[in-house]
Amino acid sequence: MTTPADIETMIARIALRDRGAFAALYDATSAKIFGVCLRVLGNRAEAEDALQEVYLRVWHKADSYAVTGHSPISWLVTVARNLCVDRLRRRKVPVQALDAAEVVADSRPDPEAQVIARSETARIDQCLDELEAPRADAVRRAYLDGETYAELAARHAVPLNTMRTWLRRSLMKLKECLTR
Template identity: 70%
Template sequence: MIARVALRDRTAFSALYDATSAKLFGVCLRVLNNRSEAEEVLQEVYIRIWHKADSYAVTGHSPMTWLITVARNLAIDRLRQRKAPMRDIDDVVDLADDRPGPETVAMARSEQAQVVACMNELPADRADAVRRVYLGGETYTELADRYGVPLNTMRTWLRRSLQKLKECLTR
């Protein structure tokens, strides 16, 4: 039938379509997982077969293998088009700098200096406890054991230290 299609035999083409369309549609559907796209690709497959039937060469493989290969390749091409749409160069290369600007850096340094100054106003053991619990992740119990004070005393230290830091930072 493929040889007759190469000679532009419409009857042979119709017979080829009837004999193979279900199988080739299944190949397209399996690759694309979308019925309408599979139908469109199947149409492209038969257009390709009509135009390229003369390029089919008997190589020991069945003619159906050639037809399936045509269908599979066109379906994969469609899948690639779907996954990788053309993008503008501005979309591909992001030239924006996400790093903070000089003003933000200066403000952060100023705030950092203010926090350090306020921490220095606390007694050394209280400042150390605040650092350990909020920056180091130690628990209140671990801090109470470290400083040899009851758990409720450690809670009071931390609460009062945070209040003093808040007052200092609002000055």
């Protein structure tokens, strides 16, 4: 598992243009940073583009990182969040003439689709509630929050392979539950 001190060392080496440190930082942090981008932007393709931009910024701005005693992941998350918020601000809402307003379709799901979506969400929540609490928490954090297996293993104080087994078995139980 990569420690905050390891990440700070990588950032310092990146400031000196060390490509190996850059690759190591990307490998150690990209899953978490992608989760941040996806959560802010809500679009996988755009989050992937933003992730690339985040690491380009890190490459160019690594010399501006200052060790403050805070987690270096906080700095990376702040870079990602700020970049994604900037992207959201740049999104332009297409402006149409008032005459075209009557032919513009409502892009929201219709009431039937909303009811179905709520029903599916309730089914998934019910199936997650059937799992043991630590396993349900791990599934939520892995697949909704984007935490890595290593982060989850550390959080739950279990070996990495145990966490992988938890998640695999939990997904199998969820699949079984959802097909009933």
